[in-house]
Amino acid sequence: MNTTPARPExxxxxxxxxxxxxxxxxxxQPGPLLQVLHAVQHRLRYIPDAAIPIIATALNLSRxxxxxxxxxxxxFRRHPPGEHIVQICQAESCKAMRGDELNAHAxxxxxxxxxQTTADGQFTLEPVYCLGNCANSPALMIDxxxxxxxDAEKFDALIxxxxxxxxxx
Amino acid sequence: MRTTVYVPRDAAALSNGAExxxxxxAAEATKRDLPIRIIRNGTRGLNWLEPLxxxxxxxxxxxxxxxxxxxxxxxxxxxxxxxxxxxxHLGPTEEISYLKSQQRLTFTRVGVIDPVSLEDYQxxxxxxxxxxALEMAPTQIVQAVTDSGLRGRGGAAFPTGIKWxxxxxxxxAQKYVTCNADEGDSGTFADRMLMExxxxxxxxxxxIAGIAVGATxxxxxxxxxxxxxxRALNEAIAAAYEAxxxxxxxxxxxxxxxxxxxxxxxxxxxGEETSMLESLEGKRGEVRVRPPLPAIxxxxxQPTIVxxxxxxxxxxxxxxxxxxxxxxxxxxxxxxxxPLQLAGNIKRGGLYERAFxxxxxxxxxxxxxxxxxxxxxxxxxxxxxxGAYIPESQFDTAIDYExxxxxxxxxxxxxxxxxxxTADMAKMARYAMEFCAVExxxxxxxxxxxSTRGVELMDRILANVDRERNLQLIDELCETxxxxxxxxxGGMTPFPVQSAMKYFPEDxxxxxx
Numbered sequence: 001m002n003t004t005p006a007r008p009e010x011x012x013x014x015x016x017x018x019x020x021x022x023x024x025x026x027x028x029q030p031g032p033l034l035q036v037l038h039a040v041q042h043r044l045r046y047i048p049d050a051a052i053p054i055i056a057t058a059l060n061l062s063r064x065x066x067x068x069x070x071x072x073x074x075x076f077r078r079h080p081p082g083e084h085i086v087q088i089c090q091a092e093s094c095k096a097m098r099g100d101e102l103n104a105h106a107x108x109x110x111x112x113x114x115x116q117t118t119a120d121g122q123f124t125l126e127p128v129y130c131l132g133n134c135a136n137s138p139a140l141m142i143d144x145x146x147x148x149x150x151d152a153e154k155f156d157a158l159i160x161x162x163x164x165x166x167x168x169x
Numbered sequence: 170m171r172t173t174v175y176v177p178r179d180a181a182a183l184s185n186g187a188e189x190x191x192x193x194x195a196a197e198a199t200k201r202d203l204p205i206r207i208i209r210n211g212t213r214g215l216n217w218l219e220p221l222x223x224x225x226x227x228x229x230x231x232x233x234x235x236x237x238x239x240x241x242x243x244x245x246x247x248x249x250x251x252x253x254x255x256x257x258h259l260g261p262t263e264e265i266s267y268l269k270s271q272q273r274l275t276f277t278r279v280g281v282i283d284p285v286s287l288e289d290y291q292x293x294x295x296x297x298x299x300x301x302a303l304e305m306a307p308t309q310i311v312q313a314v315t316d317s318g319l320r321g322r323g324g325a326a327f328p329t330g331i332k333w334x335x336x337x338x339x340x341x342a343q344k345y346v347t348c349n350a351d352e353g354d355s356g357t358f359a360d361r362m363l364m365e366x367x368x369x370x371x372x373x374x375x376x377i378a379g380i381a382v383g384a385t386x387x388x389x390x391x392x393x394x395x396x397x398x399x400r401a402l403n404e405a406i407a408a409a410y411e412a413x414x415x416x417x418x419x420x421x422x423x424x425x426x427x428x429x430x431x432x433x434x435x436x437x438x439x440g441e442e443t444s445m446l447e448s449l450e451g452k453r454g455e456v457r458v459r460p461p462l463p464a465i466x467x468x469x470x471q472p473t474i475v476x477x478x479x480x481x482x483x484x485x486x487x488x489x490x491x492x493x494x495x496x497x498x499x500x501x502x503x504x505x506x507x508p509l510q511l512a513g514n515i516k517r518g519g520l521y522e523r524a525f526x527x528x529x530x531x532x533x534x535x536x537x538x539x540x541x542x543x544x545x546x547x548x549x550x551x552x553x554x555x556g557a558y559i560p561e562s563q564f565d566t567a568i569d570y571e572x573x574x575x576x577x578x579x580x581x582x583x584x585x586x587x588x589x590x591t592a593d594m595a596k597m598a599r600y601a602m603e604f605c606a607v608e609x610x611x612x613x614x615x616x617x618x619x620s621t622r623g624v625e626l627m628d629r630i631l632a633n634v635d636r637e638r639n640l641q642l643i644d645e646l647c648e649t650x651x652x653x654x655x656x657x658x659g660g661m662t663p664f665p666v667q668s669a670m671k672y673f674p675e676d677x678x679x680x681x682x
Contacts (some may be wrong), residue, residue, distance in 0.1 A: 030469060033451030038393075038432055065452075072453040072610075073434030075393045091355030092550055093586045095600065096513035097541065129437055129604065131394050132358040133181050134586065135216035135511060135518030144396040148184035 006049040018043040046077040081124040082117040093134035171204040175223040178209035180397040187220035193238040211366020213280035214520030232259040279366035285404040290369040298485030310381035316492035318504030323477030324581040335464035336382040339472035344384035351440040354553025356512040356584030360478035364398040368405035374481035379426040387428040437608040442475040498524035503569035513586035530564040544589040552581025555661035557668035594673035599627035601665040616659025
């Protein structure tokens, strides 16, 4: 699915700078790779493949090691996400409160499956395994905003509010 | 005089609209020219009443909830600032029966204080444990934790004092204290609530641990799904450094303890202690083969304490009030209190801290009020996604480590997820395998391959393809995973699967629509 060559020289100046800043911030820490990757993703919203050789060289690791870490963790993204990331909890507590119905509704409303982005680039839909809001199941998180007791109606209202905020910009 | 109003900043309260409620209260007070002070506290853990707004009155704190922004005008009209009568008025907070019947040792300040105010923490016995510890020899601190009977609250229930003693007895240039805050079990949120509602308590517990075992550096490994806890911890750590509770010379004792938060990245397996250490080192979270134990060769190959949030947060009260005080709560080999988390299909979900020993039925019905849907509770899963499904016939089991293990279940981190009689337990068994397949670190074959084969088998069973043979096959697969996996993920995934098959066989033999 990913055909972009991992060649640092193809990165634009801004992206390259953000990667260098992330490295400068954490390079001297013990065991810094996860922190560097978090910082890159925080700055760029994803981790470009071309960042991998840069990070590997800076931390004296092999490309395979960095690639291995990026792909091990669900949280790290190798492609830019939509404007908002909608994470719906899949775990038992939410299932006990008809979380599967919420999944189906969300997919239908946004016209995407999990790990996909809506056609207008507004929302990326992701599954997540527990948000720690289990006494308010089913739960979801939009970016870093947590919501509980979400039914179809509340889901639509949350999505509408985000879409309206965009139009207002 | 300004009246103090409390509106929680806890993520669960925010998820029900607490931010908008706080804003509406502030705006209404300004409009009416009433001087108030809003404190953003943690949650009391009464989730069905969130957002729970409290008002400090001469007669103590009064609670109102669940409050929506629409209610705010009428609250002011009813003079809620003086505990006025209102349909949402719940009376004095401490008298709410769900709270009153608890025995809060670890969560005593959560929901009460401003979580990031060091002043407030100190005014509520905060740092009394550390001060006491600094008067003791390290071996005495370790002994006190051992004597308290505290067992790891993360799930494995290993005696905390023994772990500490092992690290204490190692000689090394650098030792570490690590806190496992990768609370990934569904149905659990005690760590989150504590880190958001009383972060200083965890910081104090870790500092005591460092002083006890001679570790000068600590890490909190926090899951990335907890941005609110991340903020609260960082605010509290900064305040603790500022006031000399962390750093090169803790309370002028000459002892050093540095602490930082490191974020996980959405991998359930990193709640396993050796996987967590790999992740802290910046690697793939693959489990290590034990021995060596982390206490001997842990983070960066050095002696390391790995404790859960609640275990570490239990330490200050043990030091402050003594091992005997703590030990006097509980039954048998389960000493102290356990913060239980009531979740899933339950009417009154939330946090319930009490001495070990009450039964599941008491918890589910007396405190939980039965299911949220009003239907009979058919099953509960205790101890997260690797815990067994317990049928109604076993609800009279006492909630302690030994009693639960006696029925093939486990207490784990104390999460209790209720399901009503519409739940399809065969689908839940399939989900257990699916979860294991998604979260397997891939290092050992029974877990990596077994979980995927398990999903396929469950799909055949659900579709009634060669059903009896596949039911036998999945049972054999479970035995292989149970005995052949490197860690608890593959090794315990059979628990929910096999318990569902044992207690709810009819769900596995339904006719296909």
